[in-house]
Amino acid sequence: MFKKAERKQAKLRLALAGPSGSGKTFSALLMAKGLGGRIAVIDTEQGSASLYSDIADFDVLELQAPFAPERYVDAITAAEVAGYNVLIIDSYSHEWTGPGGCLEANETLAHQKFRGNTWAAWNETTPRHRQLTNKILTSSLHVICTMRSKTETVQGEGKKIVKLGMKSEQRDGTDYEFTVVLDLTHDSHTALASKDRTKLFDQPELISEETGRRLLAWLNSGVSPEARAKELLVDAIADIARAPDMAALESAYNAGRVIVQGFDSLKPALVTAKDKRKHELTPQEQTA
Structure with missing residues (x-):
């Protein structure tokens, strides 16, 4: 059945992409601080997060x-169990391009099981990657993922060399x-939204704690x-009150x-409505 669409409260699912040196980790931490609560970081960058x-x-x-x-x-699950509020995955790219990541694992699998056919090997590798994606999407935490971007060097205004x-x-x-x-841009460290369902990032922005807030x-x-x-629950109680029989x-x-x-606070009202209607129906059931 179709029903009126309404936006529900949600957890953050945000990606910060940029070339090396653009400030992904620094920006993610400032944003997490603005979101509030306990922060956990999955660091695949040889301890670089601890520098901040x-x-x-x-x-x-x-x-x-x-x-x-x-x-x-497993790391995300551990953060959930430990009761953190915000999780930074720094970097999400390693799961795809890093040692033992999906690209390397798929290549190995292709040679071991599919006679070098990497296309066929994706039938087993893709569900593994999808499992992680689903975990991020369904996590009880705010999740910020940093992703490396391939860098291209171009000549900007005044013959200045710019990393994009x-x-x-x-x-x-x-x-x-x-x-x-x-x-994120390399030189100014400003953020420009390539996707934004919040409509908060219509202009380039230098990320700060206020961004998180x-x-x-x-x-x-x-x-x-x-x-x-x-x-x-109002409708459910009305249905209980109209119930014609047990x-x-x-x-x-x-x-x-x-x-x-x-929602424990809502349960008593439901039980009360049930008991009331049961009491009303009991004489009818006995008469029948």
């Missing part, structure tokens, strides 16, 4: 090769998975899951239980 420990309090997991997607999944970040070092189409994708306000401005559950009452109550799952 003076600008934000965070805990780090230094992930070494092989950069298999399953190891990223081109295609990100990740699977084609990765940008579609994120709510926001920001491309603005994003958090946008993420929290949607309808909360509990508020939506309260709305649905079987219908049981069905209506079970439907209501699904709505209030995870």
Whole structure:
């Protein structure tokens, strides 16, 4: 059944792409600080994130090769279990192009199992990569992923040499998975949105803590899951009150239980409505 679309509260899914030296890690930490709460960093860059420990309090997991997607999944799960609020994956590119990443793993698999046919090997490699993508999308944390961009050097105004970040070092189409994708410039470290569902980045911006605070306000401005559950509970209680017999009452109550799952404060109202209707129906059932 179709229903009116409404934006719900959400967790951040943001990618920061740029060439080496564009400030991806620094910008990610400032943004995470603005989002608030405990910060965790998965560092695949030989401890480079720890160089910025003076600008934000965070805990780090230094992930070494092989950069298999399953190891990223395990690290994200560990951050969730530990109760962090924001997770920075620095860098997401290693899962694709790094030692033991998907490209290298697929090449090895092709020679071991598919007689060098890399196309056939992707039938096994793609689901592994997809598992990580799904983990990022469904995580209970705000997730910021940094991605390396292939660098092209061009001559700008006044014959100045400028480094430009081109295609990100990740699977084609990765940008579609994120709510926001920001491309960082090498010289000015400013961010320009190549994808922005928030509509907050219509101009180039130097990322700061305020950037994180603005994003958090946008993420929290949607309808909360509990508020939506309260709305649905009104209808569920009405269905319980109209139940013509015990079987219908049981069905209506079970439907209501699904709505209030995870919201303990809403459960008493549902139980009260069920007990009230059960009491009203009992004499009818006995008479019948």
